[in-house]
Amino acid sequence: MRKFTEVDRIGFTEDYEGLTEGKLKLKQHLVRERNPEIIKLLKERYMQRYGKLICKVCEFDFKARYGDIGEGYIEGHYTKPVSSEKAVYEATMVEDIALVCSNCHRMLYRKRHWLSINELKQLLTNAVNTSELSE
Ligand SMILES: [Zn+2]
Ligand SMILES: [Zn+2]
Secondary structure, rough: OOOOOOHHHHOHHHHHHHOOOHHHHHHHHHHHHOEEEEHHHHHHHHHHHOOOOOOOOOOOOOOHHHHHHHHHOOOEEEOHHHHHHHHHEEEEEOOHHEEHHHHHHHHHHHOOOOOOOOHHHHHHHHHHHHHOOOO
């Protein structure tokens, strides 16, 4: 008999179907990021401190780019590795979440070894420098 987990209850999206180890980890990661209360709290903190919500990697600002519809929109990325199924149930601290735009969030998961915020930031800097050189 299969154990019923938090991941099962929330359901899988098509992109993440399949149960290889890496994908299961990704699901757990995403499940963890779907705690609306903690993301809300974090957004409020950022708004109070900086007056806007910007991506920690590329500084994208949904409000500045899309206008009113982008107001208050940003994604939360859990920065600690999820090492076991048990970890899903551990408390998530505001400090463990980075606010990122949707593009950067996807890029963080692009490779099996997930990138850290700083690694992605570095890749972005390198890519920008390279494209400037080729102009
Ligand atoms: Zn970004
Ligand atoms: Zn994430």
